[in-house]
Amino acid sequence: MVGSPSAANLANVDLANVQAVKQQLARIANSATFRGAGRLRRFLEFIVGEALSERKDQIKEYVVGVAVFDKPDTFDPRTDPIVRVQARRLRALLERYYSEEGDSAELLIDLPKGGYTPAFAPRTADPARISLAVALATRNTVAVQAFADHSRGAELGYFCKSLRQEVVCALAKLKGIRTVDASTASTEPAAALLAGGSVSQAGGELRVILHVVDGSNGCYLWSESVDGDAARVFEVQQEAARLLAAKVQSELAGSAEERRGRHPVENLAARNLYLQGRYHLNQRTEESLRKAVEFFERARLEEPQFALAHSGLADAYSLLGHYGVLAPAEVWTKTADNASTAVLLAPDAVEALTSLAHVKASQDWDWAGAERQFRQAISLDPSYSTAHHWYAMNVLVPMSRLPEAGEEVRIAQSLDPVSAIIARDLALIHCYRREYDLALAQCDHAIELNPHFSAAFWTLALIQELRQEFDEAAAACQRAIHLAPTMPRMHGALGHLYALTGQRARCLEIIKKLRDMAATRYVSPMEFASLYFALGKNDEGFDWLAKACQDRCMELLCVNVDPRWDRPRQDRRFAAVVRQLGLAPEESGKESHRAARAK
Numbered sequence: 229m230v231g232s233p234s235a236a237n238l239a240n241v242d243l244a245n246v247q248a249v250k251q252q253l254a255r256i257a258n259s260a261t262f263r264g265a266g267r268l269r270r271f272l273e274f275i276v277g278e279a280l281s282e283r284k285d286q287i288k289e290y291v292v293g294v295a296v297f298d299k300p301d302t303f304d305p306r307t308d309p310i311v312r313v314q315a316r317r318l319r320a321l322l323e324r325y326y327s328e329e330g331d332s333a334e335l336l337i338d339l340p341k342g343g344y345t346p347a348f349a350p351r352t353a354d355p356a357r358i359s360l361a362v363a364l365a366t367r368n369t370v371a372v373q374a375f376a377d378h379s380r381g382a383e384l385g386y387f388c389k390s391l392r393q394e395v396v397c398a399l400a401k402l403k404g405i406r407t408v409d410a411s412t413a414s415t416e417p418a419a420a421l422l423a424g425g426s427v428s429q430a431g432g433e434l435r436v437i438l439h440v441v442d443g444s445n446g447c448y449l450w451s452e453s454v455d456g457d458a459a460r461v462f463e464v465q466q467e468a469a470r471l472l473a474a475k476v477q478s479e480l481a482g483s484a485e486e487r488r489g490r491h492p493v494e495n496l497a498a499r500n501l502y503l504q505g506r507y508h509l510n511q512r513t514e515e516s517l518r519k520a521v522e523f524f525e526r527a528r529l530e531e532p533q534f535a536l537a538h539s540g541l542a543d544a545y546s547l548l549g550h551y552g553v554l555a556p557a558e559v560w561t562k563t564a565d566n567a568s569t570a571v572l573l574a575p576d577a578v579e580a581l582t583s584l585a586h587v588k589a590s591q592d593w594d595w596a597g598a599e600r601q602f603r604q605a606i607s608l609d610p611s612y613s614t615a616h617h618w619y620a621m622n623v624l625v626p627m628s629r630l631p632e633a634g635e636e637v638r639i640a641q642s643l644d645p646v647s648a649i650i651a652r653d654l655a656l657i658h659c660y661r662r663e664y665d666l667a668l669a670q671c672d673h674a675i676e677l678n679p680h681f682s683a684a685f686w687t688l689a690l691i692q693e694l695r696q697e698f699d700e701a702a703a704a705c706q707r708a709i710h711l712a713p714t715m716p717r718m719h720g721a722l723g724h725l726y727a728l729t730g731q732r733a734r735c736l737e738i739i740k741k742l743r744d745m746a747a748t749r750y751v752s753p754m755e756f757a758s759l760y761f762a763l764g765k766n767d768e769g770f771d772w773l774a775k776a777c778q779d780r781c782m783e784l785l786c787v788n789v790d791p792r793w794d795r796p797r798q799d800r801r802f803a804a805v806v807r808q809l810g811l812a813p814e815e816s817g818k819e820s821h822r823a824a825r826a827k
Contacts, residue, residue: 245335246280249348252335261325268318271296275346276337284345292344309700315339320672341665369406370476371443372396373424375436384427391436391465395423398469402477419443420610423472434458436468440475450475498531505540512649512683514553514715520544535574542567542583543614546590550782551683552717555750556591557779563587578612581605585615589622590782593810599623613643617650620657626785626811630661648678652687659691660789667691682712689721694791698729716742720755724792727762735763752776754783761796770801777808784809 253276256262262269274296278287289311293299297310305311319339326333338347372395375388392409399407408419422441427434439451452471456464505523508516521544527537545559545566567587570580585601588594602619605612617640624633637654644650651674658667668691674684689704705722712718723738739759742751757772773796776784787793787802788811796802806812 245348248335249276249280249337252333252337255333256322256325256330256337259325259329261321261329265321267297268314268321271314271318272322272337272339272346275339275344279346287344289344307699309697311344313700315344316668317672317676320669320676323669324673324676369408369419370399370421370423371408371419372399373422375424376426378426378428380429384429387434387461387465388427390461391427391468394465394469395472398473399423399476402473405476421449421476423476425468429458432458434461434464436464438468438472438475440472495531495534498527498534498537501527501530502534502536502540505537505544509540509544509547510647510649512547512551512681513712514551517544517548517551517553521548533573535570535577535580538566538570538573539577539579539583542570542587546583546586550590552715552750552752552755555779556781558750560591560780564591576608578605578609578615581608582612582615582618586618586622589618589626590785591780593780595623595627595810611643613640613647613650616640616643617647617653621653622785625657625660625789626809628788628811630657630789633657634661646677648674648681648684651677652681652684655684655687655691656786659687659694659791660786662791664691664695668695680711682708682715682718685711686718686721689725690792693725693728698725701725714745714749716745716749716751716755719745720758723759724762727759732763735759752781752783753779754781758792761793766796766799766801769796770799770805773805777805 253273257269257273262272271292274292275287278284289305290303292311293303293305293308294301297314299308299310319341322337322339326336334350336349338349340347372392375391377384377388396407396409399405420443422443423439424441425436425438427436429435434456436454436456437451438454440449442449452475454464454468454471456467501523505520505527508520508523511517521541524537524540524544527534528541531537542563545554545562548554549556549559549563564587567580567583570577571584574580581601582605585598585605588601589598592598599619602615602623605615606619609615616636620633620636620640624630624636634654634657637650637657641647641650641654651670655667655670655674658664658670668688671684671688671691674681675688678684685704685708689701689708692698692701692704702722702725705718705725708715708718709722719738719741723735723742726732726735726738739756742755742759745751753772753775757769757776760766760772761769784805787797787809788806793802803812
């Protein structure tokens with residue numbers, strides 16, 4: 229939980245502070261967060277009341293089910309998981325309350341995992357939250373390091389110090405960029421870019437080597453040299469500072485509004501159609517994705533030179549393939565053509581660059597090229613959440629760089645906190661890292677954001693399956709199918725669960741259903757591959773996996789990290805699939821090295 233203390237500090241309530249607990253409970257119950265969650269509010273009030281009345285030993289799952297959820301006396305927690313499910317939702321809602329409305333609360337009411345007895349403790353700072361805030365605050369920050377003196381007798385210290393001040397002065401004049409002199413900080417300051425270099429002398433000639441380094445990973449982005457007469461110190465310093473400032477300005481360009489102002493859209497009708505398309509795109513249902521295409525097409529027809537309309541079309545067609553609505557072959561050309569057109573029309577529009585980067589990753593499997601494109605988009609506009617989101621899911625996840633992926637998605641979530649798909653994908657990253665408790669809590673948050681989001685229930689089923697909570701996983705699958713009955717992925721998840729729980733006949737029924745669906749619509753080969761592997765039929769599984777590679781299915785991007793593929797990953801044939809994707813460990817390392825050299 230945000231700001232939660234360690235389990236050891238979650239002590240039983242001190243009766244001298246009962247009034248403080250009651251006051252905090254009242255604030256929570258009356259908050260906007262809990263106002264529309266009557267049953268969860270009742271749950272919290274009941275367990276806190278029992279604890280304050282010294283009846284905490286009686287707070288059992290059966291008691292909560294009967295007292296809070298109106299279950300009959302015959303209620304059996306072993307067959308009805310309602311209390312466990314709602315306890316997770318209550319923890320998630322408390323997390324949300326303390327991260328938003330209650331972020332300044334001094335008293336923390338928590339529901340520790342493994343039981344239903346609440347705990348009370350003073351609020352402490354959350355290092356992860358502070359870290360994320362710092363990360364966001366430093367996206368447009370450059371730290372100027374000390375210049376190294378490489379002269380033979382180390383007699384150029386005076387020159388290095390004054391050169392650094394010249395650079396600080398030049399950078400400080402740049403609009404929208406924060407400059408930090410690293411020499412005045414006790415530790416290396418957090419910054420998007422680190423600027424520095426070295427100075428050497430040969431006879432009467434000075435050479436200044438300048439470099440710009442990515443503050444997040446230490447990769448060199450740029451290096452240049454400036455030569456000059458040792459008798460003309462000021463001119464050499466000014467030239468070096470000018471070059472360095474120009475490079476930093478290109479890396480950390482001005483605001484999104486300024487950049488987008490270079491490509492104004494005077495046609496308000498086209499702009500409105502585009503915004504409606506983006507709205508439908510973000511819903512991530514089959515119907516909404518098709519509607520998004522319609523609105524983007526109308527925007528393009530209204531204004532053919534409108535780059536964002538082409539970018540929207542690229543994204544919509546790509547997601548139609550990703551979600552298995554259309555065959556990848558049906559969307560490849562449309563996606564690539566629209567993304568390329570968007571970049572040609574607006575080469576510095578972050579949306580266009582993000583669309584093209586998505587194509588490079590998902591269609592071309594060009595990981596190094598996609599990473600460069602995503603990083604260029606993010607440097608142009610760090611506030612565009614989709615760039616962070618897709619960089620994480622389409623490059624960092626496939627390359628098994630999960631800690632970096634998590635950080636990028638958390639940044640995306642901070643920029644777009646109401647996005648259910650971003651919240652869902654953060655749950656997936658926790659799942660890929662085998663952090664199933666965190667994945668479950670995050671998935672509950674995604675469902676709270678959009679209770680009708682079928683993909684979130686699909687993810688919930690996956691997480692609960694991995695936790696071997698098979699009854700709850702089946703319920704989540706059924707909910708996903710109810711919300712999206714025509715989506716093969718939802719039926720495939722239920723079939724996978726049947727196979728794992730020994731219900732082979734029912735799994736084979738799902739396979740037959742998917743084959744019948746394939747007669748009228750596209751069904752991803754990955755669904756069949758997953759089911760055959762779950763049934764232990766590896767030969768058939770690899771046949772379907774080969775078809776998935778031919779189709780370049782989006783689901784292939786996570787095969788290196790998804791726990792569902794742990795068993796087939798042990799088969800020697802799986803290595804050939806990974807090599808085909810360009811994601812073998814040695815190949816990924818080469819790609820990362822080439823990408824770093826190209827930056």
